Amino acid sequence: MTEVLQHPGYEEEKLQRVAEQLPCRLGQVGMLLSLMGQPHHYSYPSIFIYGHRASGKSHVMQILLQELELPHAAVSCVECVSVALLFERVLLSLFGRAAASLLPRSPSLADFVRVYRQQRSRSPASQTRYIVMEKAELLRDADVNLLPALLRLQELVEDNVTVVLLSEIVWDKFRPNTGCFEPLLLHFPDYSKGELQQILFRDRHPSYSAELYSSYINLLLGVFYSVCRDLRELRHLAALNFSKFCEPLTQGKAKESDTHKLWRNIEPHLKKAMQTVYLREVSSLQWEQMQQIQEEAGALRGLSAHTHIELPxxxxxxxxxxxxxxxxxxxxxxxxxxxxxxxxxxxxxxxxxxxxxxxxxxxxxxxxxxxxxxxxxxxxxxxxxxxxxxxxxxxxxxxxxxxxxxxxxxxxxxxxxxxxxxxxxxxxxxxxxxxxxxxxxxxxx
The missing domain is CATH 1.10.10 (Arc Repressor Mutant, subunit A)
Known part of the structure; x- marks a missing residue:
């Protein structure tokens, strides 16, 4: 954390906010900040960030770019189903709607480079421009020239621009057969059990003590950690079942120290939730409403998400x-x-x-x-x-x-x-x- 806060070129207050919003990822944050360098320095042409789903790749880049107020374009390769949409999204984010309108209806890579150079000469940036591409593995199915061009876009457009590719697969499986400029690799490992406890604890309910919520998170991870390491799913499960965990407390049937009673009450609901891991059909709010309806009816059938599963x-x-x-x-x-x-x-x-x-x-x-x-x-x-x-x-x-x-x-x-x-x-x-x-x-x- 000290390394991050002492990075030159950025205000200490901004870096402090970044550190508070990105727990358990300070090593990766420090590496990215060192790659970003000083505002007027050229940055590395392309960075390849890889790691499993929900390992913090997109979140870290989003917080860094927003808090440090860096010019950037965030592009989802899932939403940009064509190269034309991708080029338009980049120009729209970096230079505005007028620049995006200069592209022809079916733009080529040469058209994109030409328009980019025109806009760069009209509005030079004092900071490095960043193009962040999520689900970048989908680029392998695009035109064979697109990925090599993006990796060395800084050279093509003659601008201080860095392309950041976010992917769930390693570079060895990503690299095109035709060869290309090698990006700088940065790995985001899975969160450990202790790091997941630390992150999930940040969502604790203000109406209950820190000790109670900590014991709840430990209980939840003890059940789900062996089958699920996905932070988003674990957050969803934590929000889904916390009201049921606290039910004996609200009814006055148990105290916070009665861990055995709390466990017996939550155990059947955790078993039902085990059957819906990675098969999310309802939101946390919908789950709570379902529980209330079932309790008013005096029955618990239908709580299992199995009855609401959606398959092709x-x-x-x-x-x-x-x-x-x-x-x-x-x-x-x-x-x-x-x-x-x-x-x-x-x-x-x-x-x-x-x-x-x-x-x-x-x-x-x-x-x-x-x-x-x-x-x-x-x-x-x-x-x-x-x-x-x-x-x-x-x-x-x-x-x-x-x-x-x-x-x-x-x-x-x-x-x-x-x-x-x-x-x-x-x-x-x-x-x-x-x-x-x-x-x-x-x-x-």
Whole structure:
């Protein structure tokens, strides 16, 4: 922190504000300030900042540029779906609307450089201009000349401009095959558990003591740290469940020192929240309103975000097909999914040793071809077996709604198991008007 506050060229008051707003990132802040240098000095042409999601890359750059009042253009490569939008956004932020209007309808890189040079000569800057590009990995799909040009834009436009690329992937996977100017690399590591405690503690509720909120954060991280290191998701979870954690205190049923009672009250809600990590469907305010409505009704059903989950349309049918393949015997597929099969009775298909419900025995693995066969039978439209369908299966595995039980290096087709509950799949089925109970072997009369 001393290194940051003593940096020459900037007012101490501004640097103090920067340090207060960027906890646990002072090393990276000090490095960036040293790269920015004095106001009239040329800065490094391009900087590549990489790190996992929610590691503070965008936040640090935003605070530095705003507090130090540096001229900059913040560009999201997700929003700028074309090169024309990207060029327009940069010129608009750095030189104003009049400069952006000088671009032709379909500008080339040469057009952008020409307009930039004209505006630079008309309004020279005493400070380095910064172009910050978020989700910069999307630039790899743009024109092959764009990324090499951005990395050496300072040379092309003959101006003191620095391009800062923010990415979640390392430079070795980012570097184009054609070769380019090598940027300066800066890594933002994941927050440690202690740093997450420090950051989350800054959001503490003023109505409760610091000791209570600290114990709540420790409890929350003890549950979620092994599965989630994303600061934004952890903040969301902390805001989501704090009112339930304090419920025994507001009702006078416990004191702040009764940690065991507080834990017993919050435990079932944390289990429900565990099922929604990285699947955020509601805001913190909506969650609180839902809790109030449920309590007034005298029931807690519906609190689980499972009943409010939103998946792509075909992903829902893939999940339904996976559930049917997991809990129905394979020999019943023809009777369930072929037309003109006649009536089906459970007793005709039950084996002598088959006395236990399949739902009690748990999900059984099934091959990929069976999943697709059931999927094409239950979906209410004709779907071509495109790469999109297979990518949605991979997404369901990533979200832990499906479990792959065979290795990728096996010669046989991969096998999966459905990892969701009966209530979950019923809620999903209702959203697509599919009667899943009528297709389940255990529920045949």
């Amino acid at each position: 349309y075909y992903s829902k049918f893939l999940l339904i097909a996976a559930y049917l393949a997991s809990y129905n015997p394979a020999r019943t597929d023809k009777r369930f999914f072929l037309k003109h099969h006649g009536k089906i009775k459970k007793t005709k298909f039950q084996k002598k040793n088959e006395k236990t419900s399949n739902h009690l025995l748990g999900p059984k693995p099934f091959p990929l071809d069976r999943l697709l066969a059931v999927f094409y039978s239950v979906v209410d439209s004709r779907v071509a077996p495109t790469a999109s369908i297979f990518s949605q299966i991979s997404s369901l595995v990533t979200l832990q709604l499906l479990t792959q039980v065979s290795h990728d290096d096996q010669l046989d087709a991969p096998k999966y198991k459905c990892a969701v509950s009966f209530d979950f799949i019923c809620a999903i089925s209702r959203t697509v008007n599919f009667d899943i109970v009528g297709y389940l072997y255990d529920f045949l009369s």
